[in-house]
Amino acid sequence: MQRFLLLAAGACLLTRLSPGQSAALQRFPATAVELLPGPFQQAQQTDKAYLLALDADRLLAPYRLEAGLPSKAARYGNWENTGLDGHIGGHYLSALALMYAATHDAQVQQRLTYMVTELARCQQQNPDGYLGGVPGGRAMWAQVKAGQINANSFGLNQKWVPWYNLHKTYAGLRDAYLIGGNQQARTMLIRLTDWCLDLTAGLSDAQIQDMLRSEHGGLNEVFADVAQITGDKKYLTLAQRFSHQAVLTPLLARQDVLNGMHANTQIPKVIGFERIAEVGGDPAWRGAAEFFWQTVVDRRTVSIGGNSVSEHFNPAGNFTSMLEGVEGPETCNTYNMLKLTQQLYLQSGAPRYLDFYERAMYNHILSSQHPGPAGGFVYFTPMRPRHYRVYSQPQEGFWCCVGSGLENHAKYGELVYAHRKEQELLVNLFVPSRLSWPEQGLTLTQQTTFPQEERSRLELKLKKPRTFALSIRQPGWLPAGQLAVQVNGKPVTPAATAPGYLTLTRKWRTGDVVTLALPMHTTAEALPDGSPWVSFVHGPVVLAAATDTTDLRGLRADGQRMAHVASGPLYPLEEAPVLVTTTPKDVAASIRPVAGQPLTFTAAGLSGAERYQNLRLVPFYQIHDARYMVYWPVTTPEGLAARTEEIRRRDAEKRALEARTVDQVTPGEQQPESDHGFRGEQTETGLHRNRHWRHAAGWFSYQLRNPERAARTLRVTYAGGDKGRRFTILVNGAPLSQVTLTGNPEGSFYDVEYPLPEALRRAPAATSLTVKFEAAPGSTAGGVYDVRLLR
Structure with a gap:
């Protein structure tokens, strides 16, 4: 009985305020889909x-x-005791609700x-209904x-993105109720939303928009959910006020x-735009969400379904930073893109959304957890050839991607069926699973080892024969x-x-079996900017090669604060394998299957280096604890020498600089500034020639790490067009x-x-250096584009 009570609670999420209107499609609640043995169940x-x-x-601390209550245990470290305290507790509620339902x-x-x-108990201590772990939040x-608002991308009133933090609590309470069936969470969610209504009642729309410059997650989505849960449109108005007009x-x-925009700041906002349109807001907002999705997926997404470099959208016409950097697609971004994709699919039924959903689920999300007994989650997935990923540990890492x-x-299981x-x-989706649809007296079991085998088998069990349409995604x-079929x-x-589906309409009976043949083909996908790099995809599965484990x-x-970044040495790009072919447009034709080894391929004869002749290409989600290749440079025999030299020349300077770097921060980029203790007054950020900057009429500072006191110089990058600005650089x-x-003269x-x-080079000098840029009276400090301690 408990299972079906949960099903009913989850199903209400798609109900609109306006009577008589419903979504084009509905997904089944998590309680209805059981995963069967396979990589997803594992x-x-x-x-x-x-x-x-x-x-x-420890999460509750x-x-x-x-x-004002005594702690039962010490709080966790990492992000959980450096300003974002409590954010994992909110995610934990959502994850528990999802896991229990599944x-x-x-x-x-x-x-x-x-x-x-x-x-x-914590909320009861606050008569106004507030609940949060933000340090000094009250x-x-x-x-x-009181209208005292000092907001920027880094935070609000000197706190690290407190609305973002609080959003996790809101979302956790919502999920505990809608997915986990916990009625107490419903009451708590509404009280916390009423607290926000009261908090912002005296603020103008302009003040709220100013405040929304600080990352705030998907608050507009949650408030729209509360409107749907309660049927009270005052919460929909709140959702609209918390929608960032910029x-x-x-x-x-x-x-x-x-x-240049911080990617994962924007995606939850757009999820909220779509949710508001669903619940009864301006329908044009759905068009905004659809345009955003198309722009990100078509112009900014790599083959695994991820996007962004160092958490920011790279220039759509230049993916160089994606290939050269080590902070590739962030898992949080794809987590949120899948949420947005699901919304848009359910409203439109358009198959292109499922194509992206499947690609990202198999290749980014499934690959982002270590399959070993200890597990562990990935923050950045580098696309740089021969780099690697790092994994969290349960008692150590508390990043957003954890x-x-x-x-x-x-x-x-959430979108396998609809x-x-x-x-x-x-x-x-072709995932081994069992669907229970009690309202229709139907159980469907999907037996498959896809993509290991190119087939799937659907077996139906019904309480009594009935006629309905069974649609199989094409x-x-x-x-x-x-x-x-x-x-x-x-x-x-x-x-x-319907576009993208093949439909069987008949009277179905218990024991009916539908079998599907799903032949897969290998294709080569270029980057969105059209540069001469390709990734190989077999069906929906991205193929990659482990190159070494050094x-x-x-x-x-x-x-440690930056432990989520794979900080091992950068291997020279010019020494990575190169695909050399006389027919670059047909490069996928030379990817050959290995007999007797499912989903295993060779690229023999294509690699430009002898030691790579025996590389095996396998699904990327199978590669862990290794350096790897996802994207491969492609050239002709005639162009090999020139391309190798071009790559070597461009990469050598970068690697030399990285080798000298003790610590580095990019001003204007949210996470690097957060990781380096940014503080400042009267300071602004922006983008110039696709590079972030920060300047100040007052001052700004960072804490840079110098653990072995090895730094000899401070290197600062400026723009050639900034002239006459006067400021002081201070260290400690x-x-x-x-x-x-x-x-x-060039303005570069x-x-x-x-x-x-x-x-500063010997004990007892501090191993943390506070670097401060302070404007002279009437002048400006910066713009500063890069700050490094160098050996």
Whole structure:
């Protein structure tokens, strides 16, 4: 009985405020889909073990502290005690709800109930309904209520993105109720939303928009959900007020202004735009969400389904930074892109959304968790040839991608099937699973080892025979006419009743079996900018090659602030394998299967280096604890020498600089600034020639690490067009240099190295250097584009 009560609770999420209107399609709640043995079920079970390894009392500690209650355990470290305290607790609620609904595990349900009960005690300490782990949050929110707002991308009123932090609590309570069936969470969610209504009642729309410059997650989505849950439109109005017009307005005009924007700040906002349109807001906002999705997927997404470099959207016409950098697609971005994709698919039924969903699920999300017993989640997935990923540990790492990672692997079943009322059942993904649809007296079991085998088998069990349509997705990777269907062993010709689907309409009976032939083909995909690099895709599966297992520094990340970045040495790009072919357009034809080894291929004869002749290409999600190749440079025999030299020349300078670098921060980029203790007054950021900058009429500072006191100089990058600006650079409070920018004749970027005092090179000098840029009276400090400590 409990299972079907949960199903009903989850199903209400798609109900609109306006009576008589419903979504074109509906997904089944998580309780209805059980994963069967296969890689997704394995990932789910690994995630469940990670969830249960976490200490609920340690996650609750920030909330208890802010509520004035004694802690039952010490809070966790890493991001959980450096300003974003409590954000994982919110994700934990969502993940527990998802995992309980998917597995019906009593221990997971008990943990969810305990978390909600303990958070309720914290909320009860606050008569106004506030609940959060933001350090010093009560005083900061009082400032906001009084109209004292100092916001930037880094945070609000000197706090690290507190609205983003609080959004995780909102979303966790929503999911605990809608997915986990916890009624107490519903009451808590509404009280917390009423607190926000009261907090912002006296603020003008302009003040709220100013505040939204700080990352705030998907608050507009949650408030729209509360409107749907309660039927009260005041919450929909709140959702609209919390929709960032600086992002929405150009999207409504179909203008792509995403270059340089912090990617995962924007995606949740757009999820909210779409959710508001669903619940009864302006329908034009759906068009904005669709345009955003198209822009990101078509122009900014690599083959695995991920996007962004160092968390920011790289220039759509230049993917050089994607290939040269080590901070490739962020897992959180794909987590949120899948949420947006699901929304748009359910509203439109368009198959292109499922093609992206499948690609990202197999190749980014599934690959982002270590398959070993200890699990562990990935933050950045480098696309740089022969680099690697690092993994979190349960008691050490508490990055944003740990929070979203806890959720990712609990919800693989959410879009395997969908339905159009009681009339049509849609099979969207070829994942071993069992669907229970009690309202229709139907159980469907999908047995498959896809993509290991190119087939799937659907077996139906019904309480009584009934007529309905069974629609099978025609994947975008499978040419028309190649999806072969049999019913009870006999070939049939389904009707193509909707784009992207083949439909069988008949009276179905228990024991009916539908078998699907799903032949896969290997293709080569270029980067969106058209540069001469390709990734190989077999059906929906991205193929990659493990090149070696050397120098995997920090493979299992500790609690250090930057441990989520794979900081091992950069291997020269010119020494990576090159695909040399006389027919670059047909390069995929030379990728050959290895006999007797499913989903294993060679590129023999193509590689430009003898030692790579025996590389094996396998699904990327199978590669762990190794350096790898996802993207391959392609050239002709005649062009090999010139291309190798071009790559060598461009990469050598970068690697030499990295080898000298002790620590580095990119001003204007949110996470690097957060990781380096940014502070400042009267300071602004922007983008110039696709590079971020920061300047100040007051001052700004960073804390750079110098653990072995090896730094000899401070290198700062400026733009040639900034002239006459006067400021002081201070290190640990002492002036290092009085600067007057003179620019350069070309107006291009240039670097200046400032020698550090001898005293900083030996004990007892500090191993953390505070570098401060302070404007002279009436002038400006910066713009500064890069700050490095160099050996």
